[in-house]
Amino acid sequence: MPRKGVVVVSPTPDTASRLDVISTICQRLLDEAAGLEDAAVDLLPFPRQVIRADLALAVSRLEAFAGIIPRLAGRRPLGRVALALPGNAILSNPLATIAASHLTGNKTLVRLPRRRRAWAEVLSGLVGDVAEFIDHDGAGFLSYAMHQPEIDALMAFGDDAWAAGYETLARVTGTKLIFEGPGKDPFLVLCPALVDEAARAAVEAGTFNAGQACTSPERFYVVSAAYDDFVERVTDLVRELNAGDPKDAETQIGPLAPVVAQRIEEQMQDAVGKGAVVLNTGLRKPMNVNGEERVLVPPIVVAGADHRMTVMREETFGPVIAIQRVGSIPEALELAESSPYGLSATAFGRVAGVAERLERSHGQVFIEETWLSRRRKRPLAPYGGRRRSGWVWEWQDEQFVRRDGPRHNFLEFSRS
Missing domain, CATH: 3.40.309.10 (Aldehyde Dehydrogenase; Chain A, domain 2)
Known part of the structure; x- marks a missing residue:
């Protein structure tokens, strides 16, 4: 069985220090709200009303991370997490997902669709060295992330039709695959x-x-x-x-x-x-x-x-x-x-x-x-569906496990 996840992770700041970093990003959002709203209007094809609501949700989500600290007691980081974020994401989805990975002590690699390249630069400026943003085509990024021995988990958003085809690769490489798919x-x-x-x-x-x-x-x-x-x-x-x-x-x-x-x-x-x-x-x-x-x-x-x-x-x-x-x-x-x-x-x-x-x-x-x-x-309520709306594939105790249902990213990005 693949043995990913046994990588030695460099020492990281404690949880309180990582929470301070998230609080700093949140304060930056509040301080720069007007400029970020204008930038989103200029770079994305979504209405200002939607962007403003998403900015407010991003703030409430980052503020809510303080409340999950007790649930991280005794948990350890996976090591490195790769995120393939969707093109309809504005602020709340990327920032909350990156924050969940960071709070649990991981190094984070992020990819947005190439048509969102300019917006990715805005997000990169917001989070600083908390995450590394990479410019890569979608299928290439998924294949790259799953083949890299130092990447322990990949979270991807998209169409279940292509996501289902990655099961064999997940089995072979040992990469934990967290998929968030469509709904009806x-x-x-x-x-x-x-x-x-x-x-x-x-x-x-x-x-x-x-x-x-x-x-x-x-x-x-x-x-x-x-x-x-x-x-x-x-x-x-x-x-x-x-x-x-x-x-x-x-x-x-x-x-x-x-x-x-x-x-x-x-x-x-x-x-x-x-x-x-x-x-x-x-x-x-x-x-x-x-x-x-x-x-x-x-x-x-x-x-x-x-x-x-x-x-x-x-x-x-x-x-x-x-x-x-x-x-x-x-x-x-x-x-x-x-x-x-x-x-x-x-x-x-x-x-x-x-x-x-x-x-x-x-x-x-x-x-x-x-x-x-x-x-x-509940800005940090569990997320994730059943059936073809999303799943987690991973190796546990020498067995390849397929599961679905609601989940928290801060738990998926860490281990007990």
Whole structure:
């Protein structure tokens, strides 16, 4: 069996000193917030409102690291951790992931997609020598990281279709692979009395950053008694959203990558062809944002959706709310479970047994709240899904282990 992880690690500062470094980065964020916000607007294709919210989340996440110190007692660093971060990351994801690796005493190597090269320089300036940033193509970086004897763990974000192919390499090299993948998250409306609250939550969580978040709910199952009111309320709320140029301070929905816009177009054509009613709240428009070709796709509501349609089965990653009427709570649960993905699930209506059942198929379950409201309350809540939404592969006690479910990076980046 490969014996990675038995590398002698140079002495590192104690946990308190490393926490001081993270606190310094956090203070730098606060001191430079206005400039960082402007830089992100100039370098990334996301709306200022989204960037500002992500900056605030980054601060709250870094501040929360002090609270996890007791959980690190008796734990040791892995040695060196490589991070392949996603292109939709702004500040909170990169900084919290790097901080988790640093707090546990690791040396950290970071790669962002090449189209984010300029933003990587901003992040590198923020964290200083806490992490080393490398300019490398994606597949090349993963192969490089897994073949380097001194790299003990690789964390990668992306598509499960290509990630699954790295299992053999993980077995052979002994590199711990932590994969964070896509979602097709269900949102269940089980109580007619909660229609207004559920509709507001659905629109906020489903269209935040134009749906470009893995944990955005993408398929909505509504009991018959609540269905008509929910569709009407969601449609009214979606019409109020401002879609446009991300540099405009009033914009809530920014443009998408062309490949995503094309996927949405194909899903909508499929849905209409199979009987759904699709409400487009505006016209698609090509845009150039900071040198990137993008397509503005205003929010879309799909009523009368069902599982014959690709919009209910395949990841969308855009501002689309696809709604299916269900005849019962058991039917809603069966449909929610009917997916190869299991990142998170949301339910409005406190029905006995619902949360426990969804926890078996999904990493996180939100009851009468959303992933957005949960992360505001618990910025370092566990993350990670089940099935093809994410996993950890590693050698333990002479056995190759495959596991999934919610996890904390500060525990994955350390050993007992």
